[in-house]
Amino acid sequence: MTTHQGLFDEAEAALTRAAAYTSRADAMTVASCDNAARQCDRLIRALARHLDYLHGQALAGMAQTEDPTDRGAATTALIGALRGNTDTQPDGQTTERQGSTTRAIAKAADAVRLATDVLATHHRPGHGGRTPDARPVEDQDARWAVTVRVADIAYTAALTRSRLAALPSGHRTREASDVANGAGLINAARGVLTTAADTGPGGNSILELGPFAAPLARTNPLAPAATALQYARAETHQLSLDRRLGVTTLRDMALLGLSIAQHTDAISRAAAAQTNAHLPDNQAQAVADILTPAADEARRLARRWRDLYGQLGSLRSPDAAQAGLAHAALTVRAALEAHTRHNSRWATPEEMHPTRQHMEELLTGIRAIALPLDEIATAGQHAVATLHRRGRLYIDARALPCNPELLHAQRTGRYVPAPTEHSQQLAGAWKELGEDSRSLTTTLAASSGLVGQHPRSAAAHARASRTQSTEPSRAEARNGPHSQQGEVAPGRPREGALVEAPASVAGEPISIESARQVLRALAAAADRASAAIAALSTSLTDAGIDTATLDAVTGILEAAERLRATANRALSGLNHRHAPLEDAANASPEPGAIHFYRP
């Protein structure tokens, strides 16, 4: 899945390529320079829009706040400088077939614009989140991390534009460029990078965001159910934000939870029964030993969702009925039933899992679909507390113990405000359901390394944030000259030791953490190599070296970029596939090859 970070990586890689192409001054015509400069301006406009979008109304508050770390001041200066640069030229059309430089910068601009669109699927500036995954966007530390990435790209973009203007063929660019604004942007970006070197790079939770989309591949049979569930999550989140979660909707949430738990039970139990048919003997029992308890747990959970639904039956709130969640729950059920039910009965294990591939896909799908159960429960818990606090939770007086003060209401079946202890008990029941739901997803995850895959999970998000927030920033990690002028942004040490990759000792199993370190080290080394090669390309150009040599150097640069991207993808894939199992293995050690997951 495309993440915000992946798009920014793509923008940086494209811009690095553009910097190398730009160094080949003899290859650029006047029109090429002009077109490339226009794309630089487009990139800067995209960066300005991104920060405007991210910070929105919070910007005014930051400017007025005495922030001891100066992050707010640095951010404000950068946004001002980006806006200043966007005023210099209108969005122009390229005047001839685009060259390599123009294409690379245009790609960087497109990637940044896409990253803004990713944010837009979660967040509305000035109105808060529109999805339950939007919380990181409200986090100042996570916003700072994005600001640092923007500064990194803006710095390179401003330098690239300066270089284009300095080329012999860049006279039109020179005329159009506002030199003072360009210098201002370089200084503002430098300010952010310096502050990042002093105060840290911020959290990665926004960078880890992908578009708000179903967490399953479209080819998965349960993808329609996952998509409908995403709608249900968004609907619940929106109702919660607007304080419109009434008892009727809470009952629909309980029915949705009940439905998911029932189908998790059915799919897991049928898969456990089919392991002998589809898996090798040495795996079948191990998988069944995981799936059967998971099915039992799901069944217990379904009963608890059902009991909770019953408890809600005696409650009312004066909120208008919201049919959206009931419709979404019906869609989720219908999509699940297409694979789990025949007419009015549950499908047999043979019908549900006719092949190993189908079984793996259904298990992968139901793991993804069960993940938001705890989120639904937490939303219910908060909704009950809010309804009670606002005096909007009523109970059928007949459901309460005999009380002389409620005698008339209890005789006539009138509704009275729910007592505090009753509301607290109900909120507690939702909370416990959340805990039990998390337990179920952990149990299900234990089988993910053996049958099917585990979807991107909240645990993986958390792990990624934990591990990456302790890493040095990209700006800090990068060393060597970054531009053809040999400038190095503050916070980017010119030299630095390579991250030592822990080699696995022969005969000893490698751990997941050491595998992560190897991949991070590879990515960091490739990153530094890219910067060094870009500088080499510049020096060779200045020395008047031949085009064939420059082409060869550019080829090395592209290979280094590919290596970095591949290492990052491998790291992301490792976390994506194995972090949930790592969590499970460390939470409850079971016999088996769990040493792989030990730190």
Add this chain to the structure above:
Amino acid sequence: MPTDEPTHFLSEVTRRLDMANAAVDRLIAVDDPDVSYAATTAALHLHAVQSDLPTSQPPETAVRTAANEASPGETVDALNDLVSFVNDWITSLPTTQQAAAARVSLHVAEARDVLVRVSM
């Protein structure tokens, strides 16, 4: 047959929906997994119609007269009655409001059908 006054129909539809909801809720709680499962679907269909009703009643005046011992068959009968009633209601409405009422009828019919399948 009630009066042809639309608001009276609405009040009666609301009352009967409430009864149907209570009956279906009881079916969700029964031990038979097939009945319970079908009742869950029926409950969602009944909940889905509620926003299509033009008004909702405050809790103090909500009608709670559900049958004490509903079975799938009895609930099907109640839902059949409700479908007929809603269809009468639709004909009493101005054309512009008939679409919403038709959705109510469809959902109630869906709820009835899932219960019919388990009670057969």
